[in-house]
Amino acid sequence: MAGGRIRARLKRSSLYTFGCIRPPRESVDEPHQFQGPGFSRYVCCNQPGIHRKKPLKYCTNYISTTKYNVITFLPKALFEQFRRVANLYFLLAAALSLTPVSPFSAYSMIAPLMFVIGLSMAKEAVENWHRFMQDMKVNMRKVLVHSGDGVFVTKPWMKLEVGDVVKVEKDHFFPADLLFLSSSYEDGICYVETMNLDGETNLKVKRSLEVTLPLDDDHAFKDFKATIKCEDPNPNLYTFVGNFEYDCQMYPLDPSQILLRDSKLRNTSHAYGVVIFSGHDSKVMQNATKPPSKRSTIEKQMDKIIYILFTLLVLISLISSIGFAIKTKYQMPSWWYIPHDNQGLYDPNRPLLSGFSHLITALILYGYLIPISLYVSIEVVKVLQALFINQDIHMYDEETCTPAQARTSNLNEELGMVDTILSDKTGTLTCNQMDFLKCSIAGIPYGTRSSEVELAAASQMAMDLDGPDHDHEFSRIGAQSGSEIELEIVPTPKGVSSKSQIKGFSFEDNRLMNGNWAREPYKDVILLFFRILALCHTAIPELNEEAGTFNYEAESPDEGAFLVAAREFGFEYCKRTQSSIFVREKHVSSHEPNEREFKLLNILDFTSKRKRMSVIVQDETGQILLLCKGADSIIFDRLSKNGRLFEEATRKHLNEYAEAGLRTLAFAYRKLDTSEYSSWNDEFMKAKTSIGGDRDSMLEHLSDTMEKDLILVGATAVEDKLQQGVPQCIDKLAQAGLKLWVLTGDKMETAINIGYGLKVLIYFMKYLPLLLLVANQVTKENILMQITNASRMVNLEKDPHAAFALIIDGKTLTYALEEDLKHQFLNLAIDCASVICCRVSPKQKALVTRLVKEGTGKTTLAIGDGANDVGMIQEADIGVGISGVEGMQAVMASDFAIAQFRFLERLLVVHGHWCYKRIAQMICYFFYKNIAFGLTLFYFEAFTGFSGQSVYDDWYMLLFNVVLTSLPVISLGVFEQDVSSEICLQFPALYQQGPRNLFFDWYRIFGWMGNGLYCSLIVFFLNIIIFYEQAFRSNGQTADMAVVGTVMFTCVIYSVNCQIALTMSHFTLSGNVYKIFLEALSPAPIYWLSILLVAVACNLPYLAHISFQRSFNPMDHHVIQEIKYYKKDVEDRHMWRREKSKARQKTRLGFQHVLMPRLDI
Secondary structure, eight states: OHHHHHHHTOOGGGGOSSSSOOOOGGGOOOOOOOOSTTOOEEEEETOGGGGGSTTSOOOOSOOOOOSOOTTTHHHHHHHHHHTSHHHHHHHHHHHHTTSTTOSSOHHHHHHHHHHHHHHHHHHHHHHHHHHHHHHHHHHTOEEEEEEETTEEEEEEGGGOOTTOEEEEETTOBOSSEEEEEEESSTTOEEEEEOHHHHOOOSEEEEEOOGGGTTOOSGGGGTTOOEEEEEOOOOSOTTOOOEEEEETTEEEEEOGGGEEOTTOEEESOSEEEEEEEEOGGGSHHHHTOOOOOOOOOHHHHHHHHHHHHHHHHHHHHHHHHHHHHHHHHHHTGGGOTTSOOOSSSTTOTTOHHHHHHHHHHHHHHHGGGGSOTHHHHHHHHHHHHHHHHHHTOGGGOBTTTTBOOEESOSTTTGGGGGEEEEEEOOTTTTEEEEEEEEEEEETTEEEOOOOOHHHHHHHHHHHHHHHOTTOOOSEEEEEOTTSOEEEEEOOOOOTTOOOGGGSTTBOOOOTTTGGGGGGGSTTHHHHHHHHHHHHHSSOOEEEEETTTTEEEEEOSSHHHHHHHHHHHHHTEEEEEEOSSEEEEEEOOTTOSSOEEEEEEEEEEEOOOTTTOEEEEEEEOTTSOEEEEEEEOHHHHHHTBOGGGOTTHHHHHHHHHHHHHTTOEEEEEEEEEEOHHHHHHHHHHHHHHHHOOSTTHHHHHHHHHHHHSOSBEEEEEEEEEEEEOTTHHHHHHHHHHTTOEEEEEOSSOHHHHHHHHHHTTSSOTTSSSOOEEEEOOSSOOHHHHHHHHHHHHHHHHHOOOTTOOOEEEEEHHHHHHHTSTTTHHHHHHHHHHSSEEEEESOOHHHHHHHHHHHHHHHOSEEEEEESSGGGHHHHHHSSEEEEEOOSSOSHHHHHOSEEESSTTHHHHIIIIIIHHHHHHHHHHHHHHHHHHHHHHHHHHHHHHHTTSOOOOSSOHHHHHHIIIIITHHHHHHHHHHOOSSOHHHHHHOGGGGGGTTTTTTSSHHHHHHHHHHHHHHHHHHHHHHHHHHTTSBOSTTOOBOOHHHHHHHHHHHHHHHHHHHHHHHOSSOOOOSOOOOOOOTTTTTOHHHHHHHHHHHHHHHHHHHHHHHHHHHHSOOHHHHHHHHHHTTHHHHOHHHHHHHHHHTSOOOSSSHHHHHTTTOOO
16 A cells, blocks of 8 residues: 555656646647537436436447347247258258158157257257356446445446446456546556557556546545547547537547556556446447357358258159159059048049159158258267367366366367467467566676577477487487587476566576676676666556565566566665656675665657667766667667677677577667756757647657667567467477467567567578568558569579568558458468468457458467457357456357467367367268168168158157167267377377368268168168068068068168277277067077178178278378387387377478478487
8 A cells, every 4th residue: 555655646747758748738739620420429427317318328338248138049049040951951841741741740750850959959048148147247347436425336337327437446447438537646647458458568558637637536526527529439449539528618538538448457546437438339349249150161061961962852752753643643543452532642633743742741751861860969969079178187277277168069170170270469378477587788698597488499309309208307419410409408396496486587697696796797887787677667666565575567567577687686676756766776795785866857768669768867976877778770770889899799699589589678878968968858848848740759859869879788588478388389280280370469579579489480490581561651552562572572482491471560451451452461471381460459350360261261260368359259260268367358259268378289189180070970970871771761662662651660760860870979979089189199280181171071971972872772672682572480471561671770770880880990889789679570580690691781891991991091090090009109119200200290380390400300
């Protein structure tokens, strides 16, 4: 609390040069003049009752991301079910079963349909209920709302209305889009974290209107009344136009006064605001899209198979009806034993009518060609697959106690068919934590600890050379050239305290710690370096009373890491006033730290254009210093001739740090004369207080004149902490043949640094042109020219190993996504090994995802953790949400949720591979067995004069799909494993069987259909030959229709279940292979002989096919199965490693591309 009181007394606006200076009252800008459509919003502040009735009635603050509600569930769910072709057919068949022409009873057709539809709708209802409960967690968050008479009460977010005055406390999210009125700072400044909106971790400074500054406590709102007229709800996060009318005066509003929903209040104890946009009118919700109805590629292709089978059904029904009409006209008059037909179903005088009636009968009779239980079996299998995903202990995050969650089971198999991954960066690939790791001072490198990227690469090299059992601390690897690479792996014992446990500080080098820096050759330069760390920032210190140290609330994680580093080096920033910064410096010569005061004269802010920040301070001796930190390219250009002493060495160190995936900044300084500073400051203050469009350009020019003739001090290397296992995960996904696009709202420099850290961008690959599509003058013609030139460069490249990276910013992307450019942009992006889109809005993320999905026609997966990723997640074929610390919006909109990005590897490479093969084989088998069963009905009907008679009993028909063949096929869909999970991860190229659709292409589908046709012919004709006009019992009794039908049915059951046993690689004994006995059959040897003969004859071709394929043309998983079966992976490790190296897709990014040129694997 003490820290909070200190901050509340500060006037931060006096420290800022560009965004936060408050102009004099008499020079306030004129109100905005706007009218017409798009600017009709009218808000009565502190009068929410006015907005409860028209015409000012706006939507509530209740939000919903569910697919259904109570009213729409029944019609929408029924639509979802009956847009499946098979269900539509069975609905028609069920209706026709009520007519006299039906060969089956009505209940045998209606009951299965109701069961299938009801079960599928129940699953949809359960999944929708889970989404609803997560929505309610957000809607029930609490916030303080003014209820009248200066009293604030707690209300849930969903109860907020437009016009409500709310009080948001520190580290809480804003419940709606608010007009910022005042804060705990007396000059109306507050800090906002917008990471959940645009992915940026640095804090934004918001400022209220000066007229609302007196509204600084609860009681001040007792009589507060004002009106706002502004723009209508829109998805633009960075713009706002409106006017604020208060005390008969009109004041213009701009984005600096708007607090957006789902951003967070930081470094400010509380802030007051009035609700402008609520619920789905808020900008973040305007960027969201309605939950789409997604269907997997296999399900869409399955509809085409249904069309083919339906065509076959109609064809054989037409043949049957034509045959029946001919029989009725020419032969039925001589059949004296058939009674007269009063309904015209078989009237020889009207054969066409009889044939049409028989057509309906045949359509129902042969309906078993289309399996009604297919959809419900798939639903059951997918639910069980989702259950296994949820319970996978290898995707459970112990730190947050969060398991993986399949929020929908409709897309399980789609996980195994992904071609392109589109990922957010902040919070998805990174932890939003910066660690000070290394530095270069006076041309001398300091810091011995390796970065995560270096350790991951070393670990990968060791595993590739020594296998997964590698457990050596040192490994020497000889390359063909004779050179050696030494890998050192030093594990940190559990329970041992180390410096790495200090958040933001992972530096290890005793030369600078504990005052040892004073013994270094350039100790004066080191002292200046530490002071730049402690002084060049805008952070606020907070005393941690428990630890006795200071915590820092900084605008960016980098600043926080610098201040923690300065504290650990003995230069602790401890206090800030309006005009001074206080640092406790601990030198070896003194046991107690000395508190030094530095007068803060000016701050020259960091901007993405300037790429640097400076402070002008005066030390205790009266010396005025300009301390500057910024991008090395900017700092080096501003060095004086005598300030380049350490430039060459520092450049070398910066390159090394960048190769290690670290974020770098250069430090420099300049001594100023008092007279020089005074004259510059007079000009600077005039520009600072001026009002006009050229104010910022004047300030920038004056800053440039001061930030020159600098003297280089050194450079820092900060590690943007990646989430655990992210580089290895990306490397494994690249080996599996997946492409990765990074879409982030961060600045380009940040995105590039992270790209190197992830090995999405690689420094030492051969011939790596980095294509930066960023225009100074962004015009469509300029963008087209850059795309054309870049495409030509890629096409003319003759080196097959050359890799290109495409980096594009949001402004350029706006033009690139236009109709006449987007396909050229996509073609260029596809030819590149890496694509990074930076400074993109949530809407642009969704548009890029749509372009990749529709332009390539391949399966896309989007992954993110914030509300700014919702549109992208919903637009992709598969949406994956990271259940991180920044809200649950991404998870609520996702199809699958995981706690860490690294779990995506197992979700795709293991579960995706399994689910794809299981579903593909299951569907093919379903069509095989139904064709084998259904065509026997056609053969029998043709054999009996197209009578419309079924050879099977009704109960056999009912039980065939539901009981007798259901559990084996469900076992195939749930438990089948061609290889184990460990093998999937060791041989990632196996994943490509899914994107290439090897197990559900038309060749394989028609192969299974042909197998079913063959099986049906064998079952029917072999049994007819055996039983036709031949004694069946010892007493000379011949087989009747019931006997033949039962034998044929038994043969079908045995044949199809033996077939599934041959299909399974991971076979487990099942007690669900049913035997149908009749007392009349079991004693007859011919019964058993016929079943054995038919079953063997049916499965012999498939057995021959798989034997030939495994022997002469094996697939990848066949080879692995053989190796594992004969235990060659244990006996011959060299062969095992050789096969593993083959089972990697050739990739131009990740560790493999880095290591392959260095190692002879």
